[in-house]
Amino acid sequence: MQYVTRFAPSPTGPLHLGHAYSALIGHKMARAAGGQFLLRMEDTDLERSKPEWAAQIVEDLTWLGVDWDGEILSQAAQLSSYDSSLERLDALGLLYPCSCSRADIRAALAAPQEGVPHDVYPGTCKHRTMDSRKTGDALRLHLDNALDRLADREVSFVETGATHQGTHVINRERALREIGDVVLSRKGDEIVAYFLASALDDVAQGITHVVRGEDLFDFTAIQVILLTLLDLPVPTYHHHGLIRDENGKRLAKRDDARAIATYRDAGLTPQEVIALLPPF
Ligand code: GLU
Numbered sequence: 001m002q003y004v005t006r007f008a009p010s011p012t013g014p015l016h017l018g019h020a021y022s023a024l025i026g027h028k029m030a031r032a033a034g035g036q037f038l039l040r041m042e043d044t045d046l047e048r049s050k051p052e053w054a055a056q057i058v059e060d061l062t063w064l065g066v067d068w069d070g071e072i073l074s075q076a077a078q079l080s081s082y083d084s085s086l087e088r089l090d091a092l093g094l095l096y097p098c099s100c101s102r103a104d105i106r107a108a109l110a111a112p113q114e115g116v117p118h119d120v121y122p123g124t125c126k127h128r129t130m131d132s133r134k135t136g137d138a139l140r141l142h143l144d145n146a147l148d149r150l151a152d153r154e155v156s157f158v159e160t161g162a163t164h165q166g167t168h169v170i171n172r173e174r175a176l177r178e179i180g181d182v183v184l185s186r187k188g189d190e191i192v193a194y195f196l197a198s199a200l201d202d203v204a205q206g207i208t209h210v211v212r213g214e215d216l217f218d219f220t221a222i223q224v225i226l227l228t229l230l231d232l233p234v235p236t237y238h239h240h241g242l243i244r245d246e247n248g249k250r251l252a253k254r255d256d257a258r259a260i261a262t263y264r265d266a267g268l269t270p271q272e273v274i275a276l277l278p279p280f
Helices: 017-032 051-064 075-091 102-110 143-149 172-178 194-204 214-229 260-265 270-274
Strands: 004-007 036-041 095-098 138-141 156-159 166-169 183-185 209-213 236-240
Touching (some): 017 036, 017 209, 017 260, 036 075, 156 214, 172 214
16 A cells, blocks of 8 residues: 655744744655655635645645645535545434534533533534534534444554554544543534544545644544544554744644744755654
8 A cells, every 4th residue: 555644734924943844854765765745725714724724834845845646625626626635424313403612512512511521522412403403602522422332343553653653443432531521513613623624635635644743742632533434444643742932832733933934034954954853
């Protein structure tokens, strides 16, 4: 099987050292395996994604010597391609509409609920059926029903990154406790959520190895659950270490000081920027 990986930035800010590191690792792994390296713009967030940022990412990657195979895929240009998967999950009875605002969710979580971590949806709209869906409702995955459906299948993935290396079997209790009923289609704009769109495009683009930062490791379980529900192949995952600032914080898009363009404008060469990164 040919090795195919991708770099999938969200064009909502400048490419910084952390992104460059991720792209360079994926690129190197693909080329070392004689495989393909693809570029995908994860621009489903229509408010925050900007064509200027996408253009800047292309320019920065090119400057760094990262080349990619084929056309750049833009998720925003193919939003309807995700509909059939949402329809399939609906037909399986695994979706429900949700009208909760962030404030509603916070208020529900403020009531003491033993064992419910704060970022897991408290289930306020869980009793609702799809025929009660109103314009502006989000769609959530009914995770208990989804896991019931998968009860006689092993839901697992292989991780090759150093920190979490091995085969990970998704555990029902842990998934319910730590993931919960995630939003698959956002309120109002009917736009598919990142982890569904990303997982579907990994399959659509024939990605055999997802190479990305460790900050995304926790999304893997839900992506694997969704792919398995949809009878789609699960790629191998490789989560690499992150570039942190001097306080140990992960670099964020806002961190313009470490934007590749800033180094370039300051007169550094691509080799000098690459030398700022840990060896890869
Ligand atoms: N678009 C995501 C980001 O920029 C990355 C998604 C992925 O690599 O799976 O954080």
